Amino acid sequence: MRRRLPPVRLAFVLLLAVAASSTAGPRPQPPPPGDATVPGAAPLQPRPGERPAEPPIEVPFEPGAETHDLGPPALTTDAGPLFPLRRIVSRLGGTLSGEDGSVVLALGGTRVIAGPGNPVAIVGREIVELSQAPFADDREGLLVPVDLLRASYGELLDFSFDWSLEAGRLTARRGLAATLPVVVEVVHLQGVTTVVLRFPERFDYELVERREAVEVRPRRDRFQPPIPIPRVADPLVEDVRVAEDRVRIELAPETRAESYVLERPFRLVFDVVRAERSRSVAEEVPGIEPGRPHQGLRTIVIDPGHGGGESGAVGPTGETEKDLTLELARVLRARLAERLPVRVVLTRDEDASLPLDTRSAIANQNKAELFISIHLNSSLGARARGAETYFLSMEASDARAAEVAAAENRGAAELDDPLYDLQLILWDLAQSHHLSASQRVAALIQEELNTTLGLRDRGVKQAPFRVLMGAAMPAVLVELGFLSNPEEEERLKDPAYRSELVEALVRAIGRYRSEVDERAARATAQGGPGGAAEPTP
Amino acid sequence: MSRRAAAAIVLGAVALAAVLALLWFLGREPGAGGPEGPGEQEEGGRLVTFELYFPGEGGYLYPEQRELAAPADPRGRARAIVLAVLDGPTTSGLHAPFPQGVGLFDLYLAADGTAYVDLGDEERPDPPSGGSLAEMMMVYSLVDSLAFNLPEVERVSLLWNGLQRESFSGHLDTSAPLLPAEDLLAEAARRRPKAGG
Numbered sequence: 001m002r003r004r005l006p007p008v009r010l011a012f013v014l015l016l017a018v019a020a021s022s023t024a025g026p027r028p029q030p031p032p033p034g035d036a037t038v039p040g041a042a043p044l045q046p047r048p049g050e051r052p053a054e055p056p057i058e059v060p061f062e063p064g065a066e067t068h069d070l071g072p073p074a075l076t077t078d079a080g081p082l083f084p085l086r087r088i089v090s091r092l093g094g095t096l097s098g099e100d101g102s103v104v105l106a107l108g109g110t111r112v113i114a115g116p117g118n119p120v121a122i123v124g125r126e127i128v129e130l131s132q133a134p135f136a137d138d139r140e141g142l143l144v145p146v147d148l149l150r151a152s153y154g155e156l157l158d159f160s161f162d163w164s165l166e167a168g169r170l171t172a173r174r175g176l177a178a179t180l181p182v183v184v185e186v187v188h189l190q191g192v193t194t195v196v197l198r199f200p201e202r203f204d205y206e207l208v209e210r211r212e213a214v215e216v217r218p219r220r221d222r223f224q225p226p227i228p229i230p231r232v233a234d235p236l237v238e239d240v241r242v243a244e245d246r247v248r249i250e251l252a253p254e255t256r257a258e259s260y261v262l263e264r265p266f267r268l269v270f271d272v273v274r275a276e277r278s279r280s281v282a283e284e285v286p287g288i289e290p291g292r293p294h295q296g297l298r299t300i301v302i303d304p305g306h307g308g309g310e311s312g313a314v315g316p317t318g319e320t321e322k323d324l325t326l327e328l329a330r331v332l333r334a335r336l337a338e339r340l341p342v343r344v345v346l347t348r349d350e351d352a353s354l355p356l357d358t359r360s361a362i363a364n365q366n367k368a369e370l371f372i373s374i375h376l377n378s379s380l381g382a383r384a385r386g387a388e389t390y391f392l393s394m395e396a397s398d399a400r401a402a403e404v405a406a407a408e409n410r411g412a413a414e415l416d417d418p419l420y421d422l423q424l425i426l427w428d429l430a431q432s433h434h435l436s437a438s439q440r441v442a443a444l445i446q447e448e449l450n451t452t453l454g455l456r457d458r459g460v461k462q463a464p465f466r467v468l469m470g471a472a473m474p475a476v477l478v479e480l481g482f483l484s485n486p487e488e489e490e491r492l493k494d495p496a497y498r499s500e501l502v503e504a505l506v507r508a509i510g511r512y513r514s515e516v517d518e519r520a521a522r523a524t525a526q527g528g529p530g531g532a533a534e535p536t537p
Numbered sequence: 538m539s540r541r542a543a544a545a546i547v548l549g550a551v552a553l554a555a556v557l558a559l560l561w562f563l564g565r566e567p568g569a570g571g572p573e574g575p576g577e578q579e580e581g582g583r584l585v586t587f588e589l590y591f592p593g594e595g596g597y598l599y600p601e602q603r604e605l606a607a608p609a610d611p612r613g614r615a616r617a618i619v620l621a622v623l624d625g626p627t628t629s630g631l632h633a634p635f636p637q638g639v640g641l642f643d644l645y646l647a648a649d650g651t652a653y654v655d656l657g658d659e660e661r662p663d664p665p666s667g668g669s670l671a672e673m674m675m676v677y678s679l680v681d682s683l684a685f686n687l688p689e690v691e692r693v694s695l696l697w698n699g700l701q702r703e704s705f706s707g708h709l710d711t712s713a714p715l716l717p718a719e720d721l722l723a724e725a726a727r728r729r730p731k732a733g734g
Contacts, residue, residue: 228662228698306666306707313668321668356703375708378668380592380632390669463673466703466710477708479669 056097059090068092070161070170074140079132081163082143083170085114092153092172103142105152108181108200109226112152114144123151146170181224182242186232188308188352193236193272195249195257202266207259214257216247216268223247233308233353236272296520297370297513299343300336301363303467304329305375305477308353313378313482315489321376322351324492328374328480332502339506340513360470369516370441370509371475373467376492378484385485387449390477391438392469393462437474444511445478448504478505572640572657573620582608587618590681590722591626592634592674597723598681601628611689612646619644619654622682634678636665642699650691651714652683657698664697664705672706677718684717692716 068091073081085103089096095106105112113122116136130151135143146163153159153172158179162171183198197216208215225242232239238250249270251257257270304325306312312321326348333344345366347359363371377384442460468475480501481488491497585607590598607617619641625633635656642655656664665675680693692714697705703712 231662310663310707311666312707313671314666356707375669378671379596380634380671380674381594383594384596384670463669463708464710464715465669465708466712467708469710477669482670483668484671 056095057086057089058095059093066174068172070172072168073170074137074143075135077132080145081170082132082135082145083149084137084140084142085134085144086141088144088149088153088172092157092159094153098142107152107156109183110152110156110181112148114142114148116142121148121151123155179224180218180221182226182247184226184230184240184242184247186230186234186237186240186353187355187358188234188236188348191273193234195237195240195270195272197247197268197270199266199268205268209257211251212253213251214249214259214270217245231309233310233351235350235352236274297342297509297516299345299366299368300370300372300509301345301347301366301368302329302332303347303359303363303371303373305373305467307348307351310353313376313484315483315492316382316486317489317493319483319489319493321378321483324376324483324498325374326351327495328498328502331498332374332505335502335506336509340510342513356466357470359467360475363475364470364472368473370512371468371471371473372441372445372505372509373465373475373477375477375479376481376483377479379482382485384482385488387446387453387481388459388461388479389442389446389449390461390463390465390468390479391442392435392475393464434472434474438468438476440515441474441508441512442476442478444508445476445505448508448511449478449480449501452504452507453500572642572659573616582606582613582617585614585617587614587621587682587686588726589618589622589626590678590685590726591622591628591631592678593631593723595723596670596674596721598674598678598721598726599628599631599723600726601626601631603627611687612644615646615652615654615683615687615690616641616644618682618686619679622679623656632674634675636661639665642696646689650689652687652690652693653696654679654683654693655696655699662698664702667706669706669708672704672708673718673721676705676709676711676715677721680715681717681719681722 070083070088070091074084075082085105086096089105097104097106103114105114110124111122112124114130114134117133121130121134131145131147134145134148137143146161149159149161149172154161156179157174159172159174162173164171180199180203183196185194185196185198187194187196203221204219206217206219208217222244223242223246225244229242230240234252236252236255238252239248241248241250249257249272251272254275255272256275257272259268259270261268304322306320306322306325308322310322312325314320329346330349333346336342336344343366345362345368347362348354359373360371377388439460446460465477468477481492483489483492583606584604586602586604587607588600589603591601593599603621605617605621607614623633623635623639623641625635636658638658638660639656640658642657643653644655645653647653665671667675676695679695683690683693694701694714695705695711696702701712703710705711709715
């Protein structure tokens with residue numbers, strides 16, 4: 001039976017573990033969070049001379065109750081039998097990866113970390129004392145005691161283990177009811193809210209659809225609610241509640257949900273739309289003409305920062321960034337429509353949360369030639385003031401290289417996922433081709449803000465901002481002032497002041513558009529390709 | 538009763554009280570399950586001077602020399618640095634980058650130079666919100682303090698309540714490890730060799 005240790009006793013156990021390992025060679029370090037919990041993490045590479053990592057294996061869980069013969073132990077010590085973990089995973093399911101003999105076993109959303117010579121293991125966030133330390137076998141990999149299996153498969157997935165000394169074999173039986181961890185994702189994109197319920201395995205369920213809610217009820221298993229419980233701030237979905245016996249998606253009035261299933265991993269997906277909605281997004285957004293070639297600067301996507309449950313910066317009197325950026329974006333859209341022959345699309349036109357990747361995806365879907373994310377700043381001190389404009393820094397983050405490497409190392413399973421494909425397409429590092437144009441736009445915006453408003457010049461800067469990474473066009477993030485500064489908050493609350501800010505943005509965009517047009521005209525005159533030529537700074 | 542017998546009874550009582558106190562201490566579970574907060578760093582280890590970075594005037598990170606009781610192992614040193622950054626600066630004019638209540642769940646140093654830092658706050662399911670400057674100061678106070686003090690740390694991957702977020706406050710990409718940003722350090726702190734080793 002697994003023993004959970006109080007922290008102070010745990011310290012003693014750890015001290016003992018350290019003492020034991022100091023006599024038995026170097027103590028293995030648990031590997032970092034694996035790909036199951038840290039999707040963007042760089043894959044681990046063995047250093048020269050080190051034992052290469054065990055090849056990862058991933059085995060899907062089979063639903064239902066059944067008995068598995070796990071075979072004889074690979075080694076028996078005075079403290080009991082030890083079984084190859086790879087054999088266990090290949091028969092019961094799970095994802096195994098590792099480094100230097102230590103392994104990460106992903107069971108659903110929970111990590112189990114164990115290493116040779118280490119008499120404790122990590123299950124989730126708990127440290128578990130084992131009856132004996134695992135052993136690294138050159139041929140069979142990590143050998144583990146049964147109590148590690150009980151602490152992991154038993155506690156997390158309701159397996160029971162029976163070690164028969166007479167038969168010399170270990171058997172596992174899965175209980176009638178499995179506990180299924182549920183991951184909930186809610187995304188709102190152009191009038192459609194998609195709720196994704198992700199499960200570690202396929203299971204038998206019943207779908208109960210009512211006007212006010214949709215429920216998923218497991219027929220035999222039970223759900224394990226996510227921690228933390230997701231907060232839903234969405235115009236079409238009021239809440240997603242996860243209990244042991246059901247997931248309940250509470251719909252806003254006058255909406256309806258359509259469901260479908262995605263496999264590997266098993267997901268139930270619900271698209272929630274307004275009940276009267278029947279036309280396609282392209283039909284609803286004025287000006288979208290699919291397939292039409294772009295010439296010059298024709299489409300601009302404006303992104304009001306934050307929204308929904310994410311308020312962004314909050315001023316001393318409680319003014320929120322999400323509300324002010326939406327106001328600014330709406331006015332900017334109207335002014336641009338008046339002054340320039342461009343189509344302007346907002347990433348959000350309501351108080352709704354929107355993932356950062358979705359914002360740039362909207363710009364890509366609309367084939368925009370310019371993406372501007374509008375924000376208001378905050379600092380830890382109250383005195384900071386002024387505007388600053390950012391374009392993407394690719395050097396400050398290992399994110400993308402790691403993401404691609406991790407993607408390449410994932411199995412073919414995710415390649416079937418349309419969202420995964422979209423991510424890869426968006427990733428395409430297209431933004432790197434537009435960095436010089438982004439820098440030019442940022443400079444023009446900053447210049448207009450400085451000269452017109454006499455704002456303190458905080459300058460054009462670069463940062464690894466997520467919202468700029470997926471944009472396949474020149475993209476900037478503009479901070480129009482410090483909401484944390486009491487004086488600037490007061491000014492930002494004034495519609496007249498906001499109008500001045502918008503005017504500065506309109507002038508900067510107009511100048512940029514002229515430069516783009518001139519460039520395109522020159523290219524056409526020289527017989528080169530037309531299209532959205534980008535000026536260089 | 539002789540004086541010797543009385544002294545023996547007193548000594549026995551004192552010993553019994555000490556044993557009971559020790560048993561109570563070993564059996565309690567202070568803050569079970571919660572993150573390790575500032576000021577909870579382990580006692581022991583030799584004192585090592587680190588240069589920590591805290592937000593200050595002009596949107597820069599300013600150095601502060603701090604003597605911390607740190608174990609010899611890099612992970613222990615990294616933990617000491619993170620807890621000290623969470624604790625905030627002692628220099629007036631500098632700011633604590635994280636709100637009160639944010640603690641350290643776990644920290645792991647991978648062989649490839651990535652430090653995985655799992656922060657959290659049981660009262661706060663999501664990372665602190667704020668503007669981009671506040672977010673950069675928050676994130677890079679940790680990234681720079683770790684990377685510029687420990688030769689074992691080249692980049693830092695931040696998690697919140699065990700989860701890797703696309704961004705902490707809606708700007709910086711925290712979905713993958715971040716390299717240190719020397720350009721965010723105040724001029725006087727730039728291009729310094731790694732300290733505390």
